[in-house]
Every structure is written in structure tokens, then in C-alpha cells.
Amino acid sequence: MESSMPKMRQQVARQLNLWLQMRPVPPEKGKKYTDKIISGKHDDWVFQLAESFRSQSQDLFASSDDAEGSSSDEIQLPDTATLLLAEDVKELTETNALRKGNARISKDAKDVAARLGTDRKQANMTNEKIEFVAAIQPYSPCMVPLNDLKKIKLADLTEETHHRGSALVVKRHGAILPGRVTTVGAVEDEEGEVEDIELHLASAYSGEHFLSQGQCFAIKEPYFTIRRDNVTTIRVDHPSDIVAVKSNDPRDHKSATEWKDTGNSFFSSKEHRKARESYLAALSAADKTEQPLKMVTLRNLARVDLELGRYDEACEKALASVSDANDSTVARSHVTAYYRAARASYLLGDFEKAAKLFRELLKMDSNDADGKRELERVEARMAERDLGQYNFEKLTTISLRDPRLDAATYASRVRVDRSAIGGRGLVAAQAFEIGDLVLCEKAYCTTFASDKDSFLAWKLHNGKLSTASSVSSFWKQIVLKLSNNPSTLEKATTLEGDYAGIGTEHIIADNMTVVDAFQIHSAIERNTFGIPTPVKGQRNKPFGYTAENVSKKPLGDNVGLFSIAAMTNHSCVPNTRKIFVGDLLLLRATRTISKGEEILHAYVQTDAGVQARRQLLESTWHFLCSCKMCLAQEKESRERSKHRDMLSKRVDELAKAISSGSAGEPELAEAEALIKRVKGLYEQDIYKSLPRTAPLPLQVALAQHRLRRGQSAKCIAVLTELFDMLGWSFSLNNSKVTLSRKEGCETDLVPDVVETLVGLGATQRKSGKSSQADQVENLARKLYLSLNGVPNGWDQLLKSKS
Numbered sequence: 001m002e003s004s005m006p007k008m009r010q011q012v013a014r015q016l017n018l019w020l021q022m023r024p025v026p027p028e029k030g031k032k033y034t035d036k037i038i039s040g041k042h043d044d045w046v047f048q049l050a051e052s053f054r055s056q057s058q059d060l061f062a063s064s065d066d067a068e069g070s071s072s073d074e075i076q077l078p079d080t081a082t083l084l085l086a087e088d089v090k091e092l093t094e095t096n097a098l099r100k101g102n103a104r105i106s107k108d109a110k111d112v113a114a115r116l117g118t119d120r121k122q123a124n125m126t127n128e129k130i131e132f133v134a135a136i137q138p139y140s141p142c143m144v145p146l147n148d149l150k151k152i153k154l155a156d157l158t159e160e161t162h163h164r165g166s167a168l169v170v171k172r173h174g175a176i177l178p179g180r181v182t183t184v185g186a187v188e189d190e191e192g193e194v195e196d197i198e199l200h201l202a203s204a205y206s207g208e209h210f211l212s213q214g215q216c217f218a219i220k221e222p223y224f225t226i227r228r229d230n231v232t233t234i235r236v237d238h239p240s241d242i243v244a245v246k247s248n249d250p251r252d253h254k255s256a257t258e259w260k261d262t263g264n265s266f267f268s269s270k271e272h273r274k275a276r277e278s279y280l281a282a283l284s285a286a287d288k289t290e291q292p293l294k295m296v297t298l299r300n301l302a303r304v305d306l307e308l309g310r311y312d313e314a315c316e317k318a319l320a321s322v323s324d325a326n327d328s329t330v331a332r333s334h335v336t337a338y339y340r341a342a343r344a345s346y347l348l349g350d351f352e353k354a355a356k357l358f359r360e361l362l363k364m365d366s367n368d369a370d371g372k373r374e375l376e377r378v379e380a381r382m383a384e385r386d387l388g389q390y391n392f393e394k395l396t397t398i399s400l401r402d403p404r405l406d407a408a409t410y411a412s413r414v415r416v417d418r419s420a421i422g423g424r425g426l427v428a429a430q431a432f433e434i435g436d437l438v439l440c441e442k443a444y445c446t447t448f449a450s451d452k453d454s455f456l457a458w459k460l461h462n463g464k465l466s467t468a469s470s471v472s473s474f475w476k477q478i479v480l481k482l483s484n485n486p487s488t489l490e491k492a493t494t495l496e497g498d499y500a501g502i503g504t505e506h507i508i509a510d511n512m513t514v515v516d517a518f519q520i521h522s523a524i525e526r527n528t529f530g531i532p533t534p535v536k537g538q539r540n541k542p543f544g545y546t547a548e549n550v551s552k553k554p555l556g557d558n559v560g561l562f563s564i565a566a567m568t569n570h571s572c573v574p575n576t577r578k579i580f581v582g583d584l585l586l587l588r589a590t591r592t593i594s595k596g597e598e599i600l601h602a603y604v605q606t607d608a609g610v611q612a613r614r615q616l617l618e619s620t621w622h623f624l625c626s627c628k629m630c631l632a633q634e635k636e637s638r639e640r641s642k643h644r645d646m647l648s649k650r651v652d653e654l655a656k657a658i659s660s661g662s663a664g665e666p667e668l669a670e671a672e673a674l675i676k677r678v679k680g681l682y683e684q685d686i687y688k689s690l691p692r693t694a695p696l697p698l699q700v701a702l703a704q705h706r707l708r709r710g711q712s713a714k715c716i717a718v719l720t721e722l723f724d725m726l727g728w729s730f731s732l733n734n735s736k737v738t739l740s741r742k743e744g745c746e747t748d749l750v751p752d753v754v755e756t757l758v759g760l761g762a763t764q765r766k767s768g769k770s771s772q773a774d775q776v777e778n779l780a781r782k783l784y785l786s787l788n789g790v791p792n793g794w795d796q797l798l799k800s801k802s
């Protein structure tokens, strides 16, 4: 173990370095932390890493807050759970190899309980550590019903294996330690044998419930293994591997009415899972004569399923409750049932069904205010879905309070097809102009760092320690959402990943949808989008809102799954730019796109060097980027790019001087010469129409300067050259204004360019050239939209320049 430590440290340092490259943290700070890890002053180097991440995170936020003059003491560190290290995994594999075929050693129940008590104390003591998740060798969930499995006992667990074809029936023994990543505890079987149990991420929701209830449950095809501390344990990773078992306890024998009433009181106290189980028990206890009771219970079940996010079932149960004519309160209860079924359909995004059900409801009671309001809501979603009619101003404001927006997906302008670049791709179903909305997609699932139940975890996967992020809680959320709503399974199961798992099949066993937690993990690794957080006082969009009412930036990332946008392949010179409004992802065209052309966006920041971009693309998405920009930059001599980098300092200095008004004629002449020099350092043959951004800051400053001086013609000349450098062909003469480009780019255009155009339009208007002014403004508006995503702030910008 000792000998491999330096290597491991370097690996971790590399990972951390890569991560830091992508963050707004000064390089010297990043280096400090990676050096610490490499030198490894303490034996427990991972603890040191966690600590350095902690301080690094604080520094990160301190540095962003400093700029705004606020304090960093607002940072909240997350709770913790399990620590499982690379070395442990290696050690485990070795120990397990030794164990194979040996008999399980019976555990002393008192010892287990005592150990759990100690663990609890330790868990509390280490409450400030960042959690670790270890992705183990994936294994399949059980796909057969409990009745088809052979019942075994704890004493039958003899090998470190998955015990396919068997099931254990157990209940909790002693305390449990619920964690966000892993819940540990002990279970006992009928024979009084005791064994440890670990419920990991996805299985924690269902498992914790059974454990905390002390209720009997079955573990299908139990995975018996050895923990890092050499303790044997049953490990559960898939939620559907845990099944409730009917209790034989006479105290649990109640009438259908009693169960229903119990369910109602659990519902009142917001104990929704317990309420659901009670209603289910009521349904199985009810006999044929109790039809009205069954109908009421079904409606109540639909209500609790809505609360639990189980929309498929909520809809089904609500509709099942309207089939009985003997119900004495038929009319009113049918309205309630339709309302619940319609709401569930709405929340599943099935607006057709929702509208149909609300209309049925209004036929029964045309005055129902809730029904009317909800039907209007559905119709608004349909307009968004069919016509792309969004009120982005309003949505942006709402998103600052609650990023999960009530909005529909608009995807009719694109289709999924085979791609010439790789696998499937998103293709334009129509032609687009610069700034056009190509796609607006509502996330299937999101985790925001500010969510109450979001947590951070360092992830250990295939021996590599990857970034600390909220993706772990996202994984947990998404598996839950898929299990709860089988009709939405393909939102994640059809996505590309490294581990195929159980594929796209809908498998139901014991009334539960089987979701392969490892398959989903693999799919989200490749397909998750990071969503930027608006930070107080910082523009998180080129022009857009400043996030005045966001008081602090929470620790961690915001992530979302957008299944349509996930089909988009990458290019470093993409034809769309992505912008987020809450949990909506917008793709705007950055150049004209023809019908049938593949839609591309940039997975990484395109202003990073070609090597850094390629490295990141390869490590996360496993492909070598061969877009035009990568090929050009690969061909270019390093001397030329180094030379440009050297000149960039002077470019920035001069740009600053010109913008502040302190530059005189000599500086202006130097600026013009420098632009020519930098331009000459790009090889024309290699770059052709690709963006060349090195002189951009100086060109922008110069164009603005000319405009301020009222030198419109000179301003137009600078702008024409600037656009040419960015790969655009721009022409502005007395009769016509045109702008077009062959290649797109996500990060080349800066807001200042658009502002200069707006200013130019205003100058033209003042000098009586109103038709030309209209054209310039129209063009500026398109660029504004392509850059900003939403029209917010455009009117103010126009007014400020007029």
C-alpha cells in the first residue's frame, strides 16, 4: 500500500489540477493545493485532500465574494458519509479473493449493536468531512419477482458474491446510521442471525424507510461482500432489490377502514411514504363489498402519489377511482379524481392528456375554478411547446427565486438522427438565422447546489478520484425519479454511456420498475449539463440579469439532465450557444444553419488551448475532437501562438488605456500597428474563416473610441476588420447592412461588440440615416439574442444609447 502512495497522490493532484483549470480560482492557489498533495506531509493524504478541498472551496468563494466586498462566512459545508479510498478497493479485492469459498462467520448481535453505536459517535465527530463515493464494479439489479427466488438465511451467505436466484428476508437489528451516500446498519433474520447492511446512494430511499420502520423486507439476490474495515456486509445498490414483505405480526392486522384512516393521519402529518403503504394495505384488506371505500382509498393514494412524485401511478389510481357508480358522492369525487389524474399527466409533461382530463372535469362542473385555472396553464405550456412562445423576462425573474420553472420543452425545430461525427446527433429540421431559438428544453431532472438535500462527494471511479460535485446527489435523485415514473425511463436509459446495464427494457418485478443504478450513473457521467449559478453582483449572462437577489453562491455544482440536448455533439466552433434560464436550456444559433445540418454546441470552454480542450474532451467524453478549430490549431506552429500570447499583455494594456480615455495619438497609432502584427501571426491558409480572437480587446476598444469621437466611418472600418477576424463577413454601406459567417463560435463575440453596434445605429439615426439605423439595430438585436439567450435588457440597452 505504502509504495503506491506517491503515484496515487500524483493521480489525485492531476485530477485536482484539471478541475482547478475549469474553475475561476487563481492558478497559484491551485498549485498550492496540488503541491500539498504531492508532498503528502501526513500519512492520511486523502484526508488532507478533503481538507485542502474544503479550504480551497472557501478560498474560491472568498475570492469571488471579495470582489463584491461581502464576507465568506456564509459558506455552509455539507454533511458527510462514507470514506472509501482507492487503496481500500485494492485491499478489498485481495481480501475477497482469499475469502472465496470460506464459511460466513456468525456475528455476535451485541457486538454489532455496540459497534454501530461507536460508529455513530465517529460519524458525528467527522461531520465536516466531504463525502466519498466509490463506484464499484457494476452488477445487475435482480429482474425476477420475489416468489421466483429461493429463500435463504443469513447463515447461507458463504461466499463474497451476488447470490443470484436467492433472497433473504430480514428486519432491522439495532441502530442505523443514515447517510447521504451510504446508510449502514444491521439486520437479523428469523433465526436470530445478524449481519451488517450497507445501502448505497440509490437504494437508500427505499432501504432507509424499511430499516427505520423496523419492518420485514426482502433483499433480492443479496450481494455479500467485505467492507474496507474488513467487516462482512450485505451491500445494496439498486432500489428495486429491496421489497416489502407482509408482516405476520397480529398487531398489523387491521380492517380496510382502519388502514385507510391510518393512511389519512399519516398524510396529515406529511409522512407520505407511510401513508402510501397504509393505503395499499387498505386496498388489499378491502373485500368486494367495500367498493366505495376502495374508491376513496384509490383517490387518496393518487393524492399521496402526487406528493411523492409518483405521477404514473397517481394518474392510474385516480382514474381507477371513477369507475364505481355506487359511490354516493360520485359527482364531486369524480371531479377530484379527474383533477388529480390531470395534474399527474401535466407533471409528466403529457399536456394532451392533461388538457383532455381538465376538459372532462369542466364538463362535470363548468364552474370549477381550479380546473379552469389549470386548463389555462396547460394551454400556455402547449403554446410554448408548439410555438416557442415564452415570456423569458418573467421566467428569468422567477428563476432567481426558484430555478425549477413551470415551462414546456420546445423541440419541434430539431430532430435526432444519425450523425456523421459520432453516434446520434441533433439535426436542424428547418433553417435558422443568427440568434434564432433552436431548442428550449425543460430539464428532466436537476440538482441545484442550493437544494436542501444536495450534497458534495468526491467520486472514486475506476481507481480515479474525480471532482467533488453535486453529481452524486443528482444520481440519487434521478434513479428515484425514474423508478417512480416508469413512463419516463427512456429519458435516461437511451443515453450513451460506458456501461449498457439492463438497457432500455421496461422490467417490472414486485410492482416496481427495475432501474439499474450503475447504468444511470454511466449515462449521467457523459450526458449531464452543468448549470451556472447566478452570483450576487455578477453578470452571469453577457448582458442579462445581475443576480441581485441571490445572496450567496452555494458550494457545489448545479446539474441537469436534458435528454434532447444530450443528443447534441460537440464542436469547438459550434453553430449554437447554450444559455440557461433556471432549469431551461436554450440553444441559440450563432450563425445561419441550413435545414438538415447537424446542430453542435461546445462541451468545453473554447478559448482554452487545443491540448487542454482535447484532454478534457477525451477524459470525460472519450473522443478526440477533430473539429476545424482543433485541426487548425494542431497544424499551426507553436512559435506563432506563443508569440501571440506574448503580445496579449500589450493588447490588454493598450485596450485599457484607450477605453479609459488616457490614450493619445501615439497609443492609437501603436494600437493599429499591433492589431496588424497580431493578425499577421495567424496563418491565413490554416485559419481561413475560423475565429481569430487575439486582437479582439484592442479592436473593440478602438471601435468604441472612434464612435465616441463621432468618427462613424472609422468605427465601421474597425468593426469590419474585427468581424473579419472573427470569421464574419460584415458590410455596411448606404443601402444595406449584411453580416454572415461560415463557422460559429461560442465565446468570441463579446457584449461590447454588440453595444458598439447599437451605438453606431443610434449615431446613424441622429444623422438622418434611419433605414440604415434600423438595419444595424436589427442586426445587433440578433447578435444580442445569440449572445444573451433571452431578450431581457435589450430595450434598456437601446434606450441607453439613443
Ligand SMILES: C[S@@+](CC[C@H](N)C(=O)[O-])C[C@H]1O[C@@H](n2cnc3c(N)ncnc32)[C@H](O)[C@@H]1O
Pocket: 419, 421, 422, 423, 424, 425, 495, 496, 526, 527, 566, 567, 568, 569, 570, 571, 620, 621, 622, 623, 624, 625, 626
Ligand atoms: C452527450 S453525447 C452526444 C450524443 C451521442 N452522439 C449519442 O449518440 O448519444 C456525447 C458523446 O457523443 C460523442 N461525441 C460528441 N461529440 C463528438 C465529436 N465532436 N466527435 C466524436 N464524437 C463525439 C462521444 O461519444 C461523446 O461521449
